[in-house]
Amino acid sequence: MALAGSRCALVIFTILLMTAVASGAKLSKYFYYRTCPNVESIVRNKVNQIVTADRGMAPGLLRLHFHDCFVRGCDGSVLLDSASHTAEKDAPPNFGSLRGFAEVDAIKATVESACPGVVSCADILALAARDAVVKVGGKYWSVPLGRKDGFTSSLVEANASLPSPFSTFSQLVQNFAAVGLNAKDMVILSGGHTIGQAHCAVVIPRLYNFNGVPGATDPSLDPTFANLLRTLCPSDQPLTFVGQMDATNGTFDNKYFKAVQSRRGLFPSDAALITNSFGRRVVSIAAKNPGSFSTDFGKSMVKMGNIRVLTGAAGEVRRVCSAVNNNQAL
Ligand code: HEM
Known part of the structure; x- marks a missing residue:
């Protein structure tokens, strides 16, 4: 019985995977289907708690995902701390105004305790942005997953890539x-x-x-x-x-x-x-x-959320979102 159940799950998983491949998608809603099946509800519950405690975190989490994706693609680079050179988060468009870093760390820690080393920070940002919007009245959308985290983050790139509020x-x-x-x-x-x-x-x-x-x-x-x-x-x-x-x-x-x-x-x-x-x-x-x-x-x-994503063997799944795994300088 149990065997039949797991075979059935495997068949469903293979069909979903083939659908994703056939549609040419690099990312898939089912990416964590086997490796972290509850990731969506874990992130959603944490975001709901965070936004209930401080409604201002909803815009904070939405803007974090936007600022992540516009600089080097959606690779969690916005979350890295400055090391040998100054990171995105310390660039003028971000420093003192981006918020939600500690909250993303808290979401990541909860996800890590359920599925260690599996879910990238870049994917957590994409899910958290969606869940934050939904929590304050927006409409749900399905978030394709499978991004990896990048190894570097640069103030210079943030300054060059983020749109200025004085733009035409x-x-x-x-x-x-x-x-x-x-x-x-x-x-x-x-x-x-x-x-x-x-x-x-x-x-x-x-x-x-x-x-x-x-x-x-x-x-x-x-x-x-x-x-x-x-x-x-x-x-x-x-x-x-x-x-x-x-x-x-x-x-x-x-x-x-x-x-x-x-x-x-x-x-x-x-x-x-x-x-x-x-x-x-x-x-x-x-x-x-x-x-x-x-x-x-x-x-x-x-x-x-698809901008220049790292997938497959590219990038890594960071253990903590503010630093690359091998502790090397950025
Ligand atoms: C079109 C180009 C955009 C420009 C020039 C721009 C610029 C800005 C600026 C200057 C702020 C205020 C920061 C501060 O003073 O604290 C801000 C806030 C914000 N932006 Fe944008 N933005 C743009 C697009 C977007 C996009 C695409 C999103 C999300 C999809 C977004 C989401 C937000 C949110 C939610 C806030 C409020 C953040 C908070 O309350 O912490 N913006 N934006």
Whole structure:
């Protein structure tokens, strides 16, 4: 009986594997089917605990996966500590604003105790981002797995690869195209700004010194919103937090796109989405239709999660996410 059961499981596993191979996919939802069958529920339970204790960890975990994938691909490089040279996490776009590192370590430790040496940090980031989004109201998507962790992480690459919040529409399109994502992915994934916080540093130039002109405000900002932002962000307080990225920043919904449409996008890069006719169309559809936004977001996240992944013999499965296994310098 037990033998028949295990044969049946093996047949199912082989079919799933063949399907993954036939579809040309490098990653597969069933990658840990035999080696760590409960990985998804372990990560989900931990993420639920973490986000219940601190809702701000949902945006933190989402942004970690994005910043991981855009630099050297989704290889857990964002989690490595600086060693012989400075790592991504200490680069200006990350340092002091990326959050969730300790929480990822806690998730990894729980996964390690169930399945030692099996599940990569890069896969944990991909699952945690999805589970965090779902926990605060977003729609579930299936996460293909099987990424390996990389051996190196570099401040210089982070500076070069992460999009600047001062980007124009075409700069954003180029930045995303460099990692194989199209203009629609770029606009849709910017919808990640429906949750989370930001520092005043990015907003202050729009409020007090637009285009380098002292006293000038960015005319593309809604004037009432600009007045509100001035009360939240005095010109000498770049490290203060702007309370929210959209009107419902604790909830993953399509309100970000409504904000962008009504010229209440926080960053120049948010405002840039409606400076182009294609961008305006994607924003308008997402603003009108929460269901289509949720579905598109999941699709683009899967594409993002495929960026330059290490698979098979490439890379390793780190024991702890902040250091490579052999303890060699980065
Ligand atoms: C389109 C280009 C993008 C630019 C220029 C950009 C820039 C930024 C900046 C400057 C912040 C604020 C950091 C701070 O001051 O603390 C931020 C926050 C955030 N970004 Fe983006 N971002 C972009 C795309 C994305 C994407 C694709 C995602 C996810 C799919 C994302 C998710 C987030 C989240 C969730 C936060 C809030 C983080 C927190 O509360 O800890 N962003 N982004």
